[in-house]
Amino acid sequence: MCGIVGYVGFRQALPVLLQGLKRLEYRGYDSAGIVLAENGCLSVEKCVGKIVCLEEAIKGKEYNATSGIAHTRWATHGEPTIVNAHPHLDSKSQIALVHNGIIENYRALKAFLVERGHEFRTDTDTEILVHLIEEYYEGDLTEATRIALTQVEGTYGIVVIASQEPGKIVAARQGSPLVVGHGDNENFVASDMSAILAYTNRADYLKEGEIVTVTADKYEIAAVDKNLLRTPQIEEISWTLDQIEKGGYEHFMLKEIHEQPTTLANAIRGRLNYGEGIPRLNGLNLQYDELRKINRIIITACGTSWHSAMIGEYVIEEMSRVPVEIEYASEFRYRKPIIEPGTLVFVISQSGETADTLAALREAKKMDATVLGICNVVGSSIARETDGGVYIHAGPEIGVASTKAFTSQVMVLCQIALLLARMRHMTAQKGKELIGFLKNIPGQVEQILQIDDQICEIAEQYYNSNNFLYLGRGVNYPTALEGALKLKEISYIHAEGYPAAEMKHGPIALIDENMPAVVIALRDSVYDKVLSNIEEVKARQGRIIAIASEGDTEIAEKVNHVIHIPQTHPMFTPILASIPLQLLAYHIAVLRGCDIDQPRNLAKSVTVE
Ligand code: G6P
Numbered sequence: 001m002c003g004i005v006g007y008v009g010f011r012q013a014l015p016v017l018l019q020g021l022k023r024l025e026y027r028g029y030d031s032a033g034i035v036l037a038e039n040g041c042l043s044v045e046k047c048v049g050k051i052v053c054l055e056e057a058i059k060g061k062e063y064n065a066t067s068g069i070a071h072t073r074w075a076t077h078g079e080p081t082i083v084n085a086h087p088h089l090d091s092k093s094q095i096a097l098v099h100n101g102i103i104e105n106y107r108a109l110k111a112f113l114v115e116r117g118h119e120f121r122t123d124t125d126t127e128i129l130v131h132l133i134e135e136y137y138e139g140d141l142t143e144a145t146r147i148a149l150t151q152v153e154g155t156y157g158i159v160v161i162a163s164q165e166p167g168k169i170v171a172a173r174q175g176s177p178l179v180v181g182h183g184d185n186e187n188f189v190a191s192d193m194s195a196i197l198a199y200t201n202r203a204d205y206l207k208e209g210e211i212v213t214v215t216a217d218k219y220e221i222a223a224v225d226k227n228l229l230r231t232p233q234i235e236e237i238s239w240t241l242d243q244i245e246k247g248g249y250e251h252f253m254l255k256e257i258h259e260q261p262t263t264l265a266n267a268i269r270g271r272l273n274y275g276e277g278i279p280r281l282n283g284l285n286l287q288y289d290e291l292r293k294i295n296r297i298i299i300t301a302c303g304t305s306w307h308s309a310m311i312g313e314y315v316i317e318e319m320s321r322v323p324v325e326i327e328y329a330s331e332f333r334y335r336k337p338i339i340e341p342g343t344l345v346f347v348i349s350q351s352g353e354t355a356d357t358l359a360a361l362r363e364a365k366k367m368d369a370t371v372l373g374i375c376n377v378v379g380s381s382i383a384r385e386t387d388g389g390v391y392i393h394a395g396p397e398i399g400v401a402s403t404k405a406f407t408s409q410v411m412v413l414c415q416i417a418l419l420l421a422r423m424r425h426m427t428a429q430k431g432k433e434l435i436g437f438l439k440n441i442p443g444q445v446e447q448i449l450q451i452d453d454q455i456c457e458i459a460e461q462y463y464n465s466n467n468f469l470y471l472g473r474g475v476n477y478p479t480a481l482e483g484a485l486k487l488k489e490i491s492y493i494h495a496e497g498y499p500a501a502e503m504k505h506g507p508i509a510l511i512d513e514n515m516p517a518v519v520i521a522l523r524d525s526v527y528d529k530v531l532s533n534i535e536e537v538k539a540r541q542g543r544i545i546a547i548a549s550e551g552d553t554e555i556a557e558k559v560n561h562v563i564h565i566p567q568t569h570p571m572f573t574p575i576l577a578s579i580p581l582q583l584l585a586y587h588i589a590v591l592r593g594c595d596i597d598q599p600r601n602l603a604k605s606v607t608v609e
Helices: 013-027 051-058 106-115 126-136 141-149 252-258 260-268 288-293 303-320 355-366 381-385 404-422 428-449 452-462 476-491 500-505 527-538 570-591
Strands: 003-008 031-038 041-048 067-073 095-100 156-162 169-174 179-182 187-190 202-205 210-214 219-223 296-301 324-328 343-349 370-375 388-391 467-472 494-499 516-521 543-549 561-565
Touching: 003 013, 003 095, 003 156, 003 169, 013 031, 013 051, 013 067, 013 187, 031 051, 031 156, 041 051, 067 095, 067 156, 095 126, 106 126, 126 141, 126 156, 141 156, 141 169, 141 210, 179 219, 187 210, 252 260, 252 570, 260 404, 260 428, 296 303, 296 355, 303 324, 303 343, 303 404, 303 476, 303 570, 343 355, 355 370, 355 381, 370 381, 370 404, 388 404, 404 428, 404 570, 428 570, 452 543, 452 561, 452 570, 467 476, 467 500, 467 527, 476 494, 476 516, 476 570, 494 500, 500 527, 516 527, 516 570, 527 543, 543 570, 561 570
Parallel strands: 296 324, 296 343, 343 370, 370 388, 467 494, 467 516, 516 543, 543 561
Antiparallel strands: 003 067, 003 187, 031 041, 031 067, 095 156, 156 169, 169 210, 179 187, 179 202, 210 219
C-alpha cells in the first residue's frame, strides 16, 4: 500500500524513480509525487492519478539531479489531491519526506508543532513528520529523523531528503516494509524490490525500528531508539525482471492466471514424497511427533488469503480430523482468542506485509502460540516473524486481484492437510493416491486454460448484469466466495457468494431473469443437492452458469451454460474450479472497460489497519 522509491548514485535520478514508481503502482495509485535534490534546493512535482500523469507534468523540464525520492499513494488521511500527495515539505522547503503508514499521535504532535510556529498545508498525518524533523534539524538529517521518530506512535516506512545534504537519503521502518538495494556506486531504497530490480538484486531488508543513511557508496543501518549500528545483511533476490513484467499479456492478471500450471508445479516441487505418500514441508520446523500433538489449528488471513484459509479448514478437517477455526486477521487481533497448548496458528498472506495479518501474528505470539506462515514474498515481515512456514513460490503477483497466489496457497494447504493426516490415521497407500491427484493438478489447470474462448463467450452474454450470485457447497463454498470477490474487485459488479442451500434463506428473493448464478456443481457427495438448488434458481427464471465435472453431460439440460473441469479428488477441486471463475471475472471486467490490474479504491498490499 503506497509505493516508495529513493535513489542516490551516479545516474540521473528522475528516470530511475519514475521507472520504480511504475513498478510499484500496483500498491496504490491515486496520486504520485517526486522530489529531486539539485543545486542546494529541492524540486517537487506531484499529480493526482497515475504515474503517466506525473510524467505528463514533468514533460519538457530538465533535471540533472542524481538523488531523489518518490511516492505513489493510496490515500488514508486526506483525499487524493495534489496538496495531499507525497512528498511533503517542511516550512522552508528544505526537507522532503514520503511516507507509507499512519501516524497515530499526529494530533498531539501537530498541536506541539503549531505552538512552535509551524504552518501546515495538507490534511495528512505525514506532514507532521517532516515538520517534526525540521524542528530537530541542525545539519544532520539522520539525527533529526531519529529524534523525531522517537516521538512518533503508529506505523511508517519513510524516506527523507534534505536540500543541504544532497547525495544522501535517510529511511526508516516501523510496521511498513522498506528494503535497501545495494548497487555499485549507487544505492536505492524501496518499499519492495520490484521497484529497483532493474538495477540490483542485492537487498538488505530493514527490520522494525531501523533507520538507514544511504549515500552513493555506502549505507549505514542503526536502531532508531538506541542508534546502534548493525552490519549489512545482503540477500540476493532470485526473482527476475521478466517475472515482474507482462510477458506479452495484456494485463498482469491474465498473465498470472496463465502462469498457474507453473506456479502450482512450483508449490509442490520437491515436496511430494511419493514413496512414503508424505509431503515434505521442512520449513514448518516441526518434527513428526510435534505434528502429532497438534489438537487444534487456527488460520487467520485477509481477503483472498482468507478464502484459501477457509478451503484449508475443510480440507484439513476432512483429511486429518484436526479441528480448524478460521478468523479474519482484523477480528482475531482484537478478540482475545483462546490459545492452549496444542493449538497451532497459521497466518496466510501473499505479500507477507498485510498490517492486520501481521498484527494477528504478533498477538498469537504474545500468547505463546507456535505461529507458522504461508507466504509468497520471501523475506517479508510475516515470513520473518513466524516460527516457520511454507513459501508458496508463486513468483511476484502484480495484479491487484490475487489469482496465482490463491491457488498456490490452496495447494500448500492441501499438502499440510495430507501431512497431518499421514501423521495420524491415513495409510501410506492413501497418501500415495492423494499425491497422485496433486501431481496431476498443474496439467489439469493447463487443460482448463484451453477453454478460455468458451468462457469469454459466456462473459459476452452477461457483462452488463448488475448482480451475480455464486453458489457452491462444502469445500467449494469458499470457492464461490472467491469467485464473487474476483468479479466484485475488478468489474465493480455486485456479486455474492453463498452456500448453495443457504440461498433459499434470503438471496433467492433477488433472483429473476436478470440475475445470473454461477453454480459449482461437481460430481461429489453433494452433487444431487446442488442440482436441487439449480432447480430452485431455474424456477425463478435465473440464468445459470455451471462449473461441472468432465463427463457430466446431463447437467447441460438443466443450466444455460456448462464449463467442464477435469476430475480430481473432491477436496482438491477448489483449485480447478477457481480457474474458470478467474477467467470469467477477467473477461467481464475487460468487456466493461475496467482497469483490470489497478481496480479503483483497492491496493495490492494493505499495510495499514
Ligand atoms: C488486499 C488485496 C487482496 C488480498 C488481501 C490480503 O486486499 O487487494 O487481493 O487478498 O489484501 O493480502 P495478503 O498479501 O495478505 O494475502
